[in-house]
Amino acid sequence: MQNATTGGEAYARTKYREYPVREDCELLDFLMREGYSRNKAKDILQGHGVMVDRRLVTRHDHPLRAGQTVLVSRHRRKTELESQWLKIIYEDKDIVVIDKQPGILSMGTSARQFTVKTVLDEYFERRHFQCHAHVVHRLDRDTSGLMVYAKTIEAARVLERDWKGRVFDRRYVALVSGVIEQEGGTLESYLKDDQIGVTRSSPTDNDGKLATTHFRVVERLEGRTLVELRLETGRKNQIRVQMADLGHPVCGDKKYGLRGDDPIHRLCLHAYRLYLYHPTTGLRMEFETPYPTAFRRLG
Numbered sequence: 585m586q587n588a589t590t591g592g593e594a595y596a597r598t599k600y601r602e603y604p605v606r607e608d609c610e611l612l613d614f615l616m617r618e619g620y621s622r623n624k625a626k627d628i629l630q631g632h633g634v635m636v637d638r639r640l641v642t643r644h645d646h647p648l649r650a651g652q653t654v655l656v657s658r659h660r661r662k663t664e665l666e667s668q669w670l671k672i673i674y675e676d677k678d679i680v681v682i683d684k685q686p687g688i689l690s691m692g693t694s695a696r697q698f699t700v701k702t703v704l705d706e707y708f709e710r711r712h713f714q715c716h717a718h719v720v721h722r723l724d725r726d727t728s729g730l731m732v733y734a735k736t737i738e739a740a741r742v743l744e745r746d747w748k749g750r751v752f753d754r755r756y757v758a759l760v761s762g763v764i765e766q767e768g769g770t771l772e773s774y775l776k777d778d779q780i781g782v783t784r785s786s787p788t789d790n791d792g793k794l795a796t797t798h799f800r801v802v803e804r805l806e807g808r809t810l811v812e813l814r815l816e817t818g819r820k821n822q823i824r825v826q827m828a829d830l831g832h833p834v835c836g837d838k839k840y841g842l843r844g845d846d847p848i849h850r851l852c853l854h855a856y857r858l859y860l861y862h863p864t865t866g867l868r869m870e871f872e873t874p875y876p877t878a879f880r881r882l883g
Contacts, residue, residue: 600635600655605648611636612644614654632674632871633657639868640674665707670700673730673871678739678864680704680717681732683873686850690722690731704733720744721751721818726836729756729855730871734863742863747818753859756813756823757802759852759879760832761845764809768800771826775819782839783821785829795819797826803880808835808847810879823853848878 603618611634615625628634629642635655636646648654665672669688674681682700684690689699704717717733718740732751734740743750773785776792786792796816803810809832813823824840827833833841835852858871 600657603654603656605650605652605654607650609648610644611641611646611648611654614648615656618656620656628656631657640870642870642872665703667703667707669703673873674869678736679732679734679862681730681858681869681871684723684728684731684855686726686728689725691719700731701733708735721747723855724821724824724851724853726851727756727853727855728850728876730858730873731855732858732860739863749861750863751858751860753857754815754818754855755857756815757854757856757875757879758811758813758823758827759805759835759847760809760811760827761807761835761842762809762832763804763807764801764811764830764832766801768798771795771797771799771830773826773829775822775825777820783819783825785825793817793819795822795826797823799827802875805880810875824851852876852879854879 603614605614609617611629612622612625615628615634616622620628626644629644632640632642633656634641636648637652638655669685671683672680673683682704684700688703689697691701692699701717701719708715708717713735715735717735718737720732720734720740720743723729723731732743734743773787773795774790774792775783775785775795776790778784784790784792794817798814798816799811801809802812811827815822821840824834824837828837828840833845835841836846836848836850838846854873854876856873856875860869861867862869
């Protein structure tokens with residue numbers, strides 16, 4: 585898949601300053617050498633104003649190689665959205681990427697429900713945008729982290745039609761009960777909802793959907809483990825059910841977890857990485873948020 589269309593390249597030339605990389609270094613050091621102060625460089629990175637070879641990058645320690653090109657935005661986007669429930673990470677005319685807080689639904693079953701979609705729709709209306717937030721994937725109410733919403737029907741259709749091709753890396757971090765001895769592994773089972781809406785897991789085909797999750801241990805804490813999880817499929821409650829199958833349910837999971845293991849009074853599951861190809865330009869985009877510090881304070 586191409587990184588950008590010709591129109592996207594022309595747009596990038598007017599919106600970004602272009603800097604060639606002449607020697608290997610880290611991104612923050614490179615920006616400071618080009619005349620940006622440390623605080624200004626971090627501010628631009630956090631505002632998603634830096635691309636490396638047409639790929640959005642936010643990590644200040646991102647490694648650069650000689651021959652690459654760094655693009656730095658001439659203008660930092662100012663968001664007018666102020667909400668305790670979500671933060672806009674990136675926005676253009678086709679998509680908006682947000683960092684969702686726990687406790688809010690991605691979308692509702694009725695127009696009266698308070699959801700991320702209603703927050704975004706009200707924000708678009710205040711800014712007089714002729715668009716709505718189109719849901720293309722979901723996070724559980726009590727899961728936090730990165731989500732993308734389409735702002736046009738055309739962008740929504742592209743993402744829905746080729747979700748696995750467009751979204752090529754989704755990762756989560758979770759704090760789970762107990763200490764996992766192995767360094768990592770792959771969890772695979774068939775998931776199917778029962779009559780009361782509880783997702784059941786089976787090692788053999790139960791007329792459900794095959795779910796595959798790869799995990800690795802990040803850190804072993806006192807009686808708990810911090811793990812990174814990479815989804816190969818995106819089934820309902822996939823991580824929560826499969827970690828429970830492993831004998832290490834997600835802390836704070838009132839449905840599939842251990843009763844009483846609720847150290848920070850929330851589900852300890854966060855979607856920290858979302859890598860995708862833009863549905864209109866084809867631009868490769870990389871979004872990450874830090875691991876929640878509360879997950880690590882429990883050791």
